[in-house]
Amino acid sequence: MSFRLILLRHGESIWNQENLFTGWTDVDLSERGKEEALRAGERLKEAGFRFDEAYTSVLKRSIRTLWSVLDRLDQMWIPTVCAWQLNERHYGALQGLDKGQTAHKYGEDQVLLWRRSYDVRPPLLSPNDPRHPRHDPRYASVASKDLPAAESLKDTLARVIPYWEGELAPRILAGKQLIVVAHGNSLRALVKYLDGLSDEEIVRLNIPTGMPLIYELDSDLRAVSHRYLASDDEVARASASVAAQGRAR
């Protein structure tokens, strides 16, 4: 028995465009990001995909991307779940800072550790900071011990994988075709798990915005293969540009 799962990172956001650490900040798509989202829907349509259910985060850059995809597929009616567990990694006190200027100030190696290492946490947001998620009504039903002030990828994985095991995997095993629209690092956490990547291998993985990623899974839901619905050139260029966001400026 084999299964298929479609993953998609949201289109470019306004803060992606401005090269700012975003995390749980709820910024919208840029004009280019809106086009990327529609294009992702077109690519899925051209390839003949249909979905039974859709999952996304509680952040509007992902939600709006999902809306555009489902609009293009004429499937806006399918059940859709917004789950905080699929949010971007929480970038703590780095949120709102310019990635290039941060690299200039602290060094590119430190920014690479913050952005791509498995277990280094960015500096924490103070609980009194109005940006802390405990002040945001959308997280009112989340236990305070689960609300992060900053996350490493390991912390992100510790909320994404239980959600995968408890909610997504059972639906896939029940035969449902799912699309999961999420974020660069919540998807890196899921990909690390599905592909069994080591803590060192995950450092080199950069997921581009707006390019559908198709996973073929075995009966244990481990990855057999994956491919982007885009040319190798497009994927290589877009992934390199994500990696380059941490260069000193």
Ligand SMILES: O=C(O)[C@H](O)COP(=O)(O)O
């Ligand atoms: O939160 C952010 O800034 C981006 O969505 C992902 O950022 P990264 O590529 O720097 O991890």
